[in-house]
Amino acid sequence: xxxxxxxxxxAPIEVSSAPTVVGINFGNSYASISxxxxxxxxxxxxxxxxxxQIACAVAFLGEEMYxxxxxxxxxxxxxxxxxxxxxxxxxxKFSELSFEKPTASAPxxxxxxxxxxxxxxxxxxxxxxSPIPTTASNTPAASKVATPRSEPTPAERVLSVSExxxxxxxxxxxxxxxxxxxxxxxxxxxxxxxFDDAQRAALTQAAEDAGIHVxxxxxxxxxxxxxxxxxxxxxxxxxxxxxxxxxxxxSSLELSLLAIREGLxxxxxxxxxxxxxxxxxxxxxxxxxxxxxxxxxxTPLTVAPATETQDKRAExxxxxxxxxxxxxxxxxxxxxxxxxxxxKDGLDFTGTITRLRFDMEVRSVYDKVYARVKELVEKAGxxxxxxxxxxYVGGSASLPGLDETFAQGFAETVVTPFTAGTVVGGxxxxxxxxxxxxxxxQARLVATLAEGTEEEREVKGAFASGSKWTQAKATSxxxxxxxxxxxxxxxxxxxxxxxxxxxxxxxxxRTSRFDVDLGEGEGEKKVGFEVWEVxxxxxxxxIKPPKFEDEEDAQADEDEEEEEEExxxxxxxxxxxxxxxxxxxxxxxxxxxxGRWTTKVEVQSIIDDTGSLEITAWxxxxxxxxxxxxxxxxxx
Amino acid sequence: MASVRELPVVPPPxxxxxxxxxxxxxxxxxxxxxxxxxxxxAYLAHVKRAVHKLTFDExxx
Ligand SMILES: Nc1ncnc2c1ncn2[C@@H]1O[C@H](COP(=O)(O)OP(=O)(O)OP(=O)(O)O)[C@@H](O)[C@H]1O
Ligand SMILES: [Mg+2]
Numbered sequence: 001x002x003x004x005x006x007x008x009x010x011a012p013i014e015v016s017s018a019p020t021v022v023g024i025n026f027g028n029s030y031a032s033i034s035x036x037x038x039x040x041x042x043x044x045x046x047x048x049x050x051x052x053q054i055a056c057a058v059a060f061l062g063e064e065m066y067x068x069x070x071x072x073x074x075x076x077x078x079x080x081x082x083x084x085x086x087x088x089x090x091x092x093k094f095s096e097l098s099f100e101k102p103t104a105s106a107p108x109x110x111x112x113x114x115x116x117x118x119x120x121x122x123x124x125x126x127x128x129x130s131p132i133p134t135t136a137s138n139t140p141a142a143s144k145v146a147t148p149r150s151e152p153t154p155a156e157r158v159l160s161v162s163e164x165x166x167x168x169x170x171x172x173x174x175x176x177x178x179x180x181x182x183x184x185x186x187x188x189x190x191x192x193x194x195f196d197d198a199q200r201a202a203l204t205q206a207a208e209d210a211g212i213h214v215x216x217x218x219x220x221x222x223x224x225x226x227x228x229x230x231x232x233x234x235x236x237x238x239x240x241x242x243x244x245x246x247x248x249x250x251s252s253l254e255l256s257l258l259a260i261r262e263g264l265x266x267x268x269x270x271x272x273x274x275x276x277x278x279x280x281x282x283x284x285x286x287x288x289x290x291x292x293x294x295x296x297x298x299t300p301l302t303v304a305p306a307t308e309t310q311d312k313r314a315e316x317x318x319x320x321x322x323x324x325x326x327x328x329x330x331x332x333x334x335x336x337x338x339x340x341x342x343x344k345d346g347l348d349f350t351g352t353i354t355r356l357r358f359d360m361e362v363r364s365v366y367d368k369v370y371a372r373v374k375e376l377v378e379k380a381g382x383x384x385x386x387x388x389x390x391x392y393v394g395g396s397a398s399l400p401g402l403d404e405t406f407a408q409g410f411a412e413t414v415v416t417p418f419t420a421g422t423v424v425g426g427x428x429x430x431x432x433x434x435x436x437x438x439x440x441x442q443a444r445l446v447a448t449l450a451e452g453t454e455e456e457r458e459v460k461g462a463f464a465s466g467s468k469w470t471q472a473k474a475t476s477x478x479x480x481x482x483x484x485x486x487x488x489x490x491x492x493x494x495x496x497x498x499x500x501x502x503x504x505x506x507x508x509x510r511t512s513r514f515d516v517d518l519g520e521g522e523g524e525k526k527v528g529f530e531v532w533e534v535x536x537x538x539x540x541x542x543i544k545p546p547k548f549e550d551e552e553d554a555q556a557d558e559d560e561e562e563e564e565e566e567x568x569x570x571x572x573x574x575x576x577x578x579x580x581x582x583x584x585x586x587x588x589x590x591x592x593x594x595g596r597w598t599t600k601v602e603v604q605s606i607i608d609d610t611g612s613l614e615i616t617a618w619x620x621x622x623x624x625x626x627x628x629x630x631x632x633x634x635x636x
Numbered sequence: 637m638a639s640v641r642e643l644p645v646v647p648p649p650x651x652x653x654x655x656x657x658x659x660x661x662x663x664x665x666x667x668x669x670x671x672x673x674x675x676x677x678a679y680l681a682h683v684k685r686a687v688h689k690l691t692f693d694e695x696x697x
Contacts (some may be wrong), residue, residue, distance in 0.1 A: 021665045054638065111688045147659070154650065196648070216674070218674075218675055219673060221673075222674065222675035222676075223675070224672035225673055225675055225676060226675045226676045229676055229678070230676070230677075238639075239639070246695065256674070259670075262639070262678055263676050263677060263678030263679075264672065264676075264678040264679060264682055265673045265674045265675065265678075265679075266670045266671055266673060267671070267673065270662075297637065314688070438675075442675055442676070443677075445676070445677060445680060449680075455687050455688055458687045459680070459683050459684055461675050461688050462674060462679075462680075462683040462687075467674060469672075469674070469682075469683045469686065469687075470671050470672045470673075471669065471670075471671060471672075472669075472670050472671070472672050472676050472682075473667040473668065473669060473670070474667060474668055474669075474670045475664065475665070475667060475668075476665045476666065476667065476668050477664070477665045479664060483647035483648065483650075484650060484651055484654050485647075485648040485649075485651065486648075486649075486651040486652070494647075494648070495645060495647040495648060497643065497645060497647070503670075505670065505672065505682065506667060507685065507692070510641070511639070511640045511641065512640065512641040512642075513640050513641065513642050513643065514641050514643040514645055514646065514647070515648050516643075516646065517646050517647065517648050517649050518649055520648035527648055527650075528650050528654065528656055529647070530657060533664060535663060572670070576663050578660070578665075579657065579660045579662070580659075580660060580662055580663075580664065581659040582656045582658075582659070583656070583659045584650075584656045598646070602640065610662075611664050611666070611667050613663075613664055613665060631659065633659070633662075633663060633664065634663065635663050636663040636666070
């Protein structure tokens with residue numbers, strides 16, 4: 001064993017220089033936190049109640065304050081002291097708010113002191129003041145006994161939206177600090193796409209008030225993109241792809257269609273719908289169970305909406321209970337139960353629902369999401385067949401029935417976390433943790449940026465809200481190589497290899513390596529190709545489905561309407577539009593395999609920020625890289 | 637780092653009649669303005685290249 005020489009300044013232990021950072025998914029209904037693992041991935045952690053999905057709720061009962069899932073039961077008997085839905089009010093003036101929907105929780109009021117600030121008023125019990133200490137000056141001569149401790153006194157407490165947010169965020173970070181055993185130095189917090197400057201500023205302020213250093217506010221879709229582009233790209237997916245992000249939360253649906261080009265992402269279109277989500281699913285489900293309850297007990301129960309006080313209370317209980325039912329349904333294909341003690345008139349209730357029945361009950365919600373997706377893709381000028389990957393975000397997107405609904409319209413090759421099997425067991429595709437994990441990975445990236453030079457500070461600034469560096473230029477048509485072929489099949493007249501896809505941000509560089517067939521002949525051999533810009537589309541054919549010969553089926557068909565339903569068959573198309581240039585060179589490193597000559601080549605395409613295209617090709621042989629042939633297509 | 641994609645395709649031999657066409661003089665279609673999501677290592681690399689005014693090759697080093 002070597003001994004430490006005396007007088008060394010080095011610490012004998014390994015000090016980790018990695019900053020302690022977290023990623024926070026801050027939804028309007030639920031939040032979650034992720035931390036970085038030693039291996040460099042991000043993991044969603046459970047809080048001290050064992051919850052990964054933490055309800056964005058703060059409730060007061062007597063002297064107690066409850067935060068997270070523990071606050072939700074207060075909605076049953078103490079709803080006016082339960083605060084929910086505060087995230088969406090951040091950065092809003094009181095006068096801007098609309099109060100169309102009745103709320104079951106603490107009402108939003110105008111702050112009594114701060115002008116035009118939304119706040120909540122709750123009833124609390126204030127701890128009694130400590131007994132007044134006896135001193136010579138304030139104690140009457142007659143008595144030497146301290147004032148006895150009195151009962152806590154009822155009081156009103158007003159909390160602004162910002163204060164509630166601070167309390168909530170502080171508790172999240174506290175959970176992370178308890179887990180890590182270290183102070184958290186920074187956080188990336190997710191925000192919806194539609195959060196404007198005022199909302200972003202209010203969130204940042206609330207977090208800073210809670211002692212949280214905000215590294216970046218990251219759009220939900222951006223967080224999802226980080227998670228899905230970090231690590232290995234699944235084999236079925238290209239680094240250049242079109243990704244559909246379906247975020248189905250509790251109170252809303254948020255859709256984004258992203259162009260992802262070697263990790264660089266931008267949105268082709270977005271769409272939000274505040275009428276679809278887990279709450280709408282709950283409505284259907286609690287109605288179903290209320291009916292069951294009535295059937296079993298002959299006790300009338302009307303929910304969603306409920307009018308009677310008793311029914312309202314029963315509805316609140318059912319809403320809490322179906323949370324568990326839904327999670328069971330998405331986790332396993334079997335039936336799920338819903339149990340509520342003393343649902344109404346002191347009667348307990350236990351009901352079950354199969355996944356099949358559940359999917360039937362909520363079909364209209366799935367269909368609405370699907371309709372919105374079609375709208376979004378159309379808005380981007382694309383077809384469902386152009387989508388290469390679907391990413392699910394948000395608790396309600398965990399339901400397999402939604403993915404099944406989608407299956408009808410997308411290409412068979414589309415990759416979803418359900419087809420890839422990465423949803424269950426906290427896999428990389430888990431919709432309930434994908435945002436916070438992306439935020440944690442992003443937090444590491446931003447926290448480790450240097451700030452020494454002017455230029456480094458400029459780079460760091462590119463992650464601030466509204467940075468000019470997010471403005472970029474992208475191509476509008478796909479560019480590729482066409483290798484002409486004698487008697488080629490199809491309209492292109494050869495082998496087509498796309499190199500720079502449309503919607504690729506410039507400057508861009510793409511390099512590919514492949515073998516070229518040079519035929520059987522001896523003598524000089526050439527590699528040559530044309531560079532084309534193409535028009536891509538989707539061809540739709542309507543065909544009659546093949547008839548089944550099965551007798552029984554034929555019988556059954558006759559009973560139904562005799563209507564020939566045509567099915568759509570889609571196919572991606574590529575049409576030559578503009579010849580840009582061509583390139584050829586004489587082969588020097590050909591090798592012969594089974595009578596045919598081949599050679600390996602590499603082709604690099606670079607488009608600069610003016611739109612000038614440079615194509616370079618070379619052979620890769622046993623003696624290394626061959627001579628380069630370069631052609632340039634200058635910008636207009 | 638420059639990532640090279642290995643493609644499984646093998647383009648066929650050139651037709652005997654093919655001669656390299658002259659450059660057409662055309663440029664690529666006009667670029668369009670987009671707003672990047674300020675996220676991930678690829679965005680960082682994109683900004684670094686722009687701020688430090690580096691080519692892809694220079695940035696690789
Ligand atoms: N495993 C699951 N299966 C089905 N639904 C689930 C599951 N987990 C959570 N949910 C539901 O997802 C919803 C919460 O989703 P999420 O955490 O994405 O909320 P959010 O982003 O805060 O929502 P929003 O901002 O739309 O109100 C709730 O309705 C919850 O019941
Ligand atoms: Mg959400």
